[in-house]
Structures are given as C-alpha cells and as structure tokens.
Amino acid sequence: MDIFESFCRTCGNECLESLGIYEESVRALDKMVPIAEMLAACLPASLPPLDQSDDYPKQICRICVRKLSMAYEFSHQWLGAHSEFNVALKFEQRRKRSLASKTLSQPSTPSHQGKPTAVQLPTEAAEPVIPKIEPGVEPAPATVETRTSSEPRLGFKCGICKESFHTEKACQFHYKFSHKDL
Structure with missing residues (x-):
C-alpha cells in the first residue's frame, strides 16, 4: 500500500531519506549485509517474520539503520x-x-608412617623447555598431529603440556585458560 511510502518500518516516523528494507545492504561486521537479513536476525521470535508482500512500510530511516x-x-x-x-x-x-x-583408577599405596624418602634426581637435569615469547606475538598453542588408530578423534595437541584435543579451537581454549600465566 502507498499510505506508508514515506514512513520508517522500525520507528514509525515519516522520513525523507530512507533505505529500502528489501533492496539495500549496509556494512556490518566488516561486510555488506542486507537490511532484511539484519532485521530478521534481530527481531523477536514472537513477531511474524518479515514478508516483502505485506502492507507494512518497505523502508527504514538512517537513524534506525x-x-x-x-x-x-x-x-x-x-x-x-x-x-x-x-x-x-x-x-x-x-x-x-x-x-x-x-584419581579413581590409580591403585592406592599404603602410606609410610616414618620419615619421607628423598627422591634422587639425575646429576644432569634437563633444562625445562620454556616457550620463547616474542613481544607482541602470542605463542602457538596448538600443534597438529597425525591421528593414530588408538585415538582416532584427537588430532590436536597442546605445545606445552602435550594434552590432546578433538579440535584446534578446543586446544586454543585449553592453552588460553590453562597456561595463561606463560
């Protein structure tokens, strides 16, 4: 209907400079997104979906955009x-x-009531591997490993603690939260 040709669909005000809801796209999230798609994504599910053939206004003002x-x-x-x-x-x-x-699968050993025994370390202890962190560069948290037949679903391994993960994103989260002090 033509009675709404100069009204904004979202605020109801009359507007001189409007954009067509079904024809125009605007920049959002570093890409051009159709206005109708943005409206459909932001409208509550309780409202009827947008329909280009309905009698409601087909434009939106720049403020509402x-x-x-x-x-x-x-x-x-x-x-x-x-x-x-x-x-x-x-x-x-x-x-x-x-x-x-x-913890449940480890066999319990009887505790010794006497003096604790000292652990003998090798005379040439290996230096701990500390990942090199350059200024402004975050270390790579995940390394891709080939999948083995014993664990076919785990394809990513933490570069620090060697724990395995199903996805690279899970491995990155592990790194982000478990090794945040590094």
Missing part, C-alpha cells in the same frame, strides 16, 4: 562469546572428569 547495525553486531558478538564459553566449559568439565577418573 545505525541502531539496527549496532544491534546486529551486538547479537553476533554475544553469540560468538557464548559459543567460546561453551567450548571452554565443556573442556573444563572433560578435564575434571579425566582427573577424577585418573
């Missing part, structure tokens, strides 16, 4: 952080289960 871009970028930032936290939490849960199962 800026707000929409910020909301779209915020939504993607939130989803990205949420996804990263989920990976980190799953890793931590798996690590805790692994530690608990190792």
Whole structure:
C-alpha cells in the first residue's frame, strides 16, 4: 500500500531519506549485509517474520539503520562469546572428569608412617623447555598431529603440556585458560 511510502518500518516516523528494507545492504561486521537479513536476525521470535508482500512500510530511516547495525553486531558478538564459553566449559568439565577418573583408577599405596624418602634426581637435569615469547606475538598453542588408530578423534595437541584435543579451537581454549600465566 502507498499510505506508508514515506514512513520508517522500525520507528514509525515519516522520513525523507530512507533505505529500502528489501533492496539495500549496509556494512556490518566488516561486510555488506542486507537490511532484511539484519532485521530478521534481530527481531523477536514472537513477531511474524518479515514478508516483502505485506502492507507494512518497505523502508527504514538512517537513524534506525545505525541502531539496527549496532544491534546486529551486538547479537553476533554475544553469540560468538557464548559459543567460546561453551567450548571452554565443556573442556573444563572433560578435564575434571579425566582427573577424577585418573584419581579413581590409580591403585592406592599404603602410606609410610616414618620419615619421607628423598627422591634422587639425575646429576644432569634437563633444562625445562620454556616457550620463547616474542613481544607482541602470542605463542602457538596448538600443534597438529597425525591421528593414530588408538585415538582416532584427537588430532590436536597442546605445545606445552602435550594434552590432546578433538579440535584446534578446543586446544586454543585449553592453552588460553590453562597456561595463561606463560
């Protein structure tokens, strides 16, 4: 309908400089994104989806486009952080289960009531391997390893503690959270 031809679909105000919701794209997240796609991503699920053939206004004012871009970028930032936290939490849960199962599977040895015995170290102790960290350059947390038949799903290994992971991203999270003091 033509009764809404100069009104913004999002704020309801009359606007002289508007953009077509279904024809225009704007820059968001370093790429051009169609306005209709941004609206669909940011609108609540309780509203009916956008439909180009409905009778509602087909334009959006520049002020609302800026707000929409910020909301779209915020939504993607939130989803990205949420996804990263989920990976980190799953890793931590798996690590805790692994530690608990190792503790349960180790045979208990009788404790000695007497004086503790000293551990003999080799005379030429090897120097600990400390990763070289150059200013402004973060060390590589993961190394790709070939998959073995004994553990077909673990293809990434921490470069410091040699723990294995299913994905490179999980290995990077492990490095980020377990070796943050390095």
